[in-house]
Amino acid sequence: MSVIETEEQKQLRAAVAALAERYNYVDYVLPKARRHEPLTELWDEASKLGFLGVNLPEEYGGGGAGIYELALVQEELAAKGCGLLLVVVSPAICGTIIAKYGTDAQKQQWLPGIADGSKIMAFGITEADAGSNSHRISTVAKRDGEDWILHGSKIFISGVDQADAVLVVARTEDAKTGKLRPALFIVPTDTPGFVKTPMEMDIIEPDHQFTLFFDDVRLPADALVGEPEAALMQLFAGLNPERILGAAMAVGLGRYALDAAVRYAGERTVWKDPIGAHQGIAHPLAQCKIELELAKLMMQKAAVLYDSGDDFGAAEAANMAKYAGAEASIKTLDQAIQTHGGGGLTQEYGLASLLGAARIARVAPVSREMILNFVSQHSLGLPKSY
Numbered sequence: 001m002s003v004i005e006t007e008e009q010k011q012l013r014a015a016v017a018a019l020a021e022r023y024n025y026v027d028y029v030l031p032k033a034r035r036h037e038p039l040t041e042l043w044d045e046a047s048k049l050g051f052l053g054v055n056l057p058e059e060y061g062g063g064g065a066g067i068y069e070l071a072l073v074q075e076e077l078a079a080k081g082c083g084l085l086l087v088v089v090s091p092a093i094c095g096t097i098i099a100k101y102g103t104d105a106q107k108q109q110w111l112p113g114i115a116d117g118s119k120i121m122a123f124g125i126t127e128a129d130a131g132s133n134s135h136r137i138s139t140v141a142k143r144d145g146e147d148w149i150l151h152g153s154k155i156f157i158s159g160v161d162q163a164d165a166v167l168v169v170a171r172t173e174d175a176k177t178g179k180l181r182p183a184l185f186i187v188p189t190d191t192p193g194f195v196k197t198p199m200e201m202d203i204i205e206p207d208h209q210f211t212l213f214f215d216d217v218r219l220p221a222d223a224l225v226g227e228p229e230a231a232l233m234q235l236f237a238g239l240n241p242e243r244i245l246g247a248a249m250a251v252g253l254g255r256y257a258l259d260a261a262v263r264y265a266g267e268r269t270v271w272k273d274p275i276g277a278h279q280g281i282a283h284p285l286a287q288c289k290i291e292l293e294l295a296k297l298m299m300q301k302a303a304v305l306y307d308s309g310d311d312f313g314a315a316e317a318a319n320m321a322k323y324a325g326a327e328a329s330i331k332t333l334d335q336a337i338q339t340h341g342g343g344g345l346t347q348e349y350g351l352a353s354l355l356g357a358a359r360i361a362r363v364a365p366v367s368r369e370m371i372l373n374f375v376s377q378h379s380l381g382l383p384k385s386y
């Protein structure tokens with residue numbers, strides 16, 4: 001593993017940063033977020049430049065690079081306040097799973113669109129009664145001749161209004177044992193019986209969350225992704241990229257808040273020197289810088305492990321990176337608001353409006369406590385408590 005980026009990676013970073021500058025938080029994202037409008041112009045331009053499909057195979061129109069590069073794209077966007085939530089789901093989770101496990105027909109149908117951004121696929125695993133315990137999900141797909149009949153519901157699913165389809169985690173009945181086991185289905189959002197309802201969230205962000213209801217949705221045989229026997233492996237193939245991309249978004253948002261704080265601390269003068277001269281202001285910002293860099297390093301380690309094919313090693317690092325990124329970005333945003341004094345709570349500086357969005361990373365895609373459970377059990381070998 002090298003921590004030194006290649007010339008290509010550096011150029012990609014610079015190109016994404018230049019685009020993000022034009023679609024920055026205060027001028028572009030915040031007004032849209034207040035109106036709950038998606039960042040369509042940014043999505044389209046970033047797609048056209050090949051940024052959003054950078055991890056997908058070249059033969060399907062992607063960039064042929066890895067999750068490292070997609071995380072880099074997300075981090076640089078978020079560092080200007082314009083991270084794209086649906087990058088976490090569409091190219092990172094769904095694109096990865098289909099590229100690795102989809103049938104040829106599924107790859108042909110979905111990957112070129114996901115790679116060039118013209119198609120968006122949301123991802124649905126969370127259910128109201130299962131929550132963090134995804135073993136309890138009860139959305140079931142039953143065979144009806146060649147078709148599948150999908151019944152159940154989902155909650156908190158991001159971006160369904162922008163999506164062409166949702167990759168739904170359901171269960172099928174094992175023909176031999178009768179036991180239910182996970183299976184992934186591609187469900188186009190215009191399928192009869194697919195009902196989406198926007199949730200009333202108190203987050204100022206461009207994307208919406210939805211509850212979904214599958215009212216005996218009839219799906220063709222080829223809606224099932226890959227082999228039913230490999231469903232768990234398929235799921236894990238998508239969950240590590242999800243965590244790495246979540247970490248990238250959090251680290252980027254932290255960088256955005258830190259930049260704002262440092263700028264203000266260097267200018268604002270209420271005694272004889274700028275407030276950044278007071279250690280009470282400077283040291284917490286220095287701590288934030290260190291914690292963001294550490295989180296980024298763990299995210300890069302996770303991405304390198306994942307791209308090298310070490311799914312198991314990547315799982316520990318991806319969980320740690322998501323934890324560290326979330327904690328560092330929430331702390332940094334809070335410190336940036338404090339650095340601005342009363343100004344931090346005004347609309348002028350666009351910091352307090354990020355509080356809800358920053359907080360997402362502590363809960364989703366996997367909560368802080370579930371990561372601590374993972375590390376307790378898998379890294380430390382402690383007994384499971386639940």
Ligand SMILES: Cc1cc2nc3c(=O)[nH]c(=O)nc-3n(C[C@H](O)[C@H](O)[C@H](O)COP(=O)(O)OP(=O)(O)OC[C@H]3O[C@@H](n4cnc5c(N)ncnc54)[C@H](O)[C@@H]3O)c2cc1C
Pocket residue numbers: 089123124125126130131132133155156157158159209360363364365366367368369370373386
């Ligand atoms: C903005 C947003 C976007 C989202 N987008 C998506 C999406 O696109 N697709 C999707 O499928 N889901 C999505 N989610 C759902 C998200 O993944 C879940 O909210 C998350 O996994 C936690 O589940 P829960 O909300 O049911 O909390 P619960 O599982 O009810 O947990 C409640 C609290 O209890 C704690 N807890 C639970 N079990 C344990 C335990 N064993 N030990 C210690 N503490 C425990 C949790 O950490 C948490 O603090 C999104 C959520 C949000 C907020």
